[in-house]
Amino acid sequence: MTSRELAEMMQRSPADCHKALVREYGRYVYAIVFNRLRGCGTKEDIEECVSDVFADLFMKCQFDLSSENDIKSLIGTIAQRKSIDRFRSLCAKSKHITDTDDDDMTELASDFSVDEHVDRTELRRVLLDKIDELGEPDSTILIQKFYYNKNSSEIASYLSMTAVAVRQRCSRAMDKLRAKLVEVGIER
Template sequence: MNETRKLKAFKNNEISKINEVVAQYSPLLFCVVQSILKERGSSEDIEECVADVFIYLWQYPDYFDSKRGTLKNYLCLIAKSKALDQYRKLSKVQNVHIPLELIAEEEIAMSTSFFSANFSPILMNFEYEDLYKVLDMISPNDKEILLRRYVGGEKPAHIAKDLGVPTRSIVNNLYHSKNKLKLLIMSGGKL
């Protein structure tokens, strides 16, 4: 079954075909989620995340864009995002530091809490690979703070405590880094 048929099965609630898709991708998604939740979550938490991926696809099948990648990669990306959300929930502490190596380039590009809210009109014709290149143009310290805040979901106070600086410095850094990113994006990567 090709990707178009798989998506059509979700759009049309074709249970037998949906079950085929679930059977095909569940082992892979289980591994993706388990790699993030292995120390914090139970097998039930992992299974719940995998189920949430398919529920998300069922609710929003039109969000998948075959021009950006395969269905397999898209489902893995959603699984990683759901697992990171679950990781935060299971930590029972709002200010959990998620190691940056757990955050993929694709997740940064999809982070609706930051990029869509702050750059949606600008990003309309902007490729996500270019977005990651622009992120690499800012200082590593600024990039870390942006990612920890807007992708990792950490509070400025927690980031400030970790870095040993005042919270106001982090807030100011976020403001200036967002403006710098907007300029870089609008200028096509040139300041």
């Protein structure tokens, strides 16, 4: 959802805009907040913080009608900041976290990050959608090559094409895919 779409929706119906935002970004915000508060907060604390994120988004943010930028990064930043503030207030109330030393905290750290996992999942979903938009046989060629690690000869026999044709189609499909990903703000 872009800033322009959000501003237009907000002018039509703030309630519908809020519902659409929660429907589209609710899991993303929940993952960020949960990752920060899972060690010190209750389920109610997490849900309250998620609600605060969306309330803060509506109360403090003005959306630019001319902007085509995706607001996901804005929402992610607000969620990070709100969850950090909530974490600090919860820790201040329950002195048990602040009394531990640094050695104990390293044992509590986890290598798994929920918000990074959600971001990777979202990126995969967008990537597969854009590959699907390429149509046949380009989408099949890219899927077979990059997801199933098949070479050009194997793909060619599967699609009844020559290996040279598969390589050429793959190259062109990659160029088209890059352009589609740039359109949605994904660059690498």
